[in-house]
Amino acid sequence: MDVDVVRRAAAAIVWEPDFAEVVRTDAFTLVKYPMWLQQHCQAHRLTSRSPADDVIDAALAQARSWSRDTVWFCGLSSATPNPSLEPRLLERGGHVAETLSVLALDLSEGVPDVPVPDDVSTEPVTTPDLVKAWDAVSDEAFENETPNDEDPDVRARACQEEYDQGRGGVFVTVLDGRPAASGGMTFYPDDRLVLLWGGSSTKAARGRGAYRANLLARLRRAHELGYAHAVVKGRVTTSAPILTRVGFVDLGRERVVALASQPSSSPST
Template sequence: MTARAHTTDDVLRASAAWVWFPRGGDQVREHLQLVRYPARFGGGVRGSQVRSPYDAAAVLAHAIERTRDWEEEHLTFWTNPSDDPDLEDELRRRGAEHVDTVAVFAAPLEELVVDVPPDVQAEVVCTPDQIREVDRINVPVWGQEPLGEAGLRAELDEVEAGLAARDHARVLARLDGLAVSTGGCTVVDGFTRLWGAATVESARGRGAYRAVLAERLRVSAEFGAITALVKGRVSTSAPILHRAGFRHFGDERAYRLVVSGGSSAQTVP
């Protein structure tokens, strides 16, 4: 039986449901989704997915109080058209800084074509040495701390479990034998979420990202995905995604609020 094609509403719901829970962090779901990031990823709290009967001021006050409870100084909130209520105006009113925008792209896997240069090789990550190579790419690109031995083992365990379950994979791309680009994919409800793409600065513009993209699409198809979903930045990956056949389904914006001490009014019950 052929799997049902995803509609625009399916894409928007899948985009709204996408949230990352980093290992070693904390999370709570009450009026909105809040995730405390560990220090290795810069700390702070990420908010998204608002579902509350209360108004925007009360929901944001609730998020601020939870951020203080976690003793964090920054709350970063990602908007989505499905938020209820929408917090964007309230974030601006409180002085939150607009720090990032990503475009939501999606397309059926069977419609995507990626032009990969012949001198770039891509591979699925499955060994400790490959995990170390992934980390050496991610540390400078994302400004995060390098993994210790325990972290490397935990990362390898996650990779192996994902490959065994056929729902999660990481890939590497090489130029002249050197690992220069990486990215991951996770299959959920027929969608493959393409995440974490990073390319070392010296290798950019040579097709490494395209190789990582193509390999993730190949693996995702093997895992049973029918639609690819990715959130790309307009200035970097968006042109490549357009050329590959992805369609634009709207934008999501990030606002960062500095959380000081004290108590917020209008907190929700």
């Protein structure tokens, strides 16, 4: 596995679903998600070497135009081209909202032997009931509130289409007759890379293999379609330890810094 190639590919990936609004500049990619997502306005691809305050001010101004009160600046690490960006965010009142491990797995020789209990079942989301199960798991895990006005039939058809066309998909794992884990995946053919996202389990299912079962189903799907690498950004306190135990390689850590978007005079350093 060429670690540098995988790391660069992972850094460039941004979740841009059809329902999101996206602004791309030379300094960042800003994504406006629905308010029911906890991190509803995210800044990615922070590759500019322009003065940190200029980058921050531009992102906050766009967020305010969207009526978003916070921007989550994602992917900050020792490799960020502008080393003053993260310190400046913190000086201006930001806080580290998340620390993530960037993890990669070589799928060229197959899927790792992941132990999974016999009493769990996992399948792709293709029906309204499975959409509701996905929402139940992810809402609990990520403290979101998926709105009830989204038609589960429409979402189920979209998931089915994405899965059938080999563009990605979502899997739900059931334990004791109840939704226990869920996770999504998006394929990037040019890089032969699959991004795993949204992997989570309910509190009642933790430690019982539901997360591992869901992970294994997604890895098998990616391998069947000929993808060479799987990449995931896992929380250092929850999913990252599980992922490293099954063979993922830790490529380094990233931080997400949240900063309120209200107008303010930038304090001098």
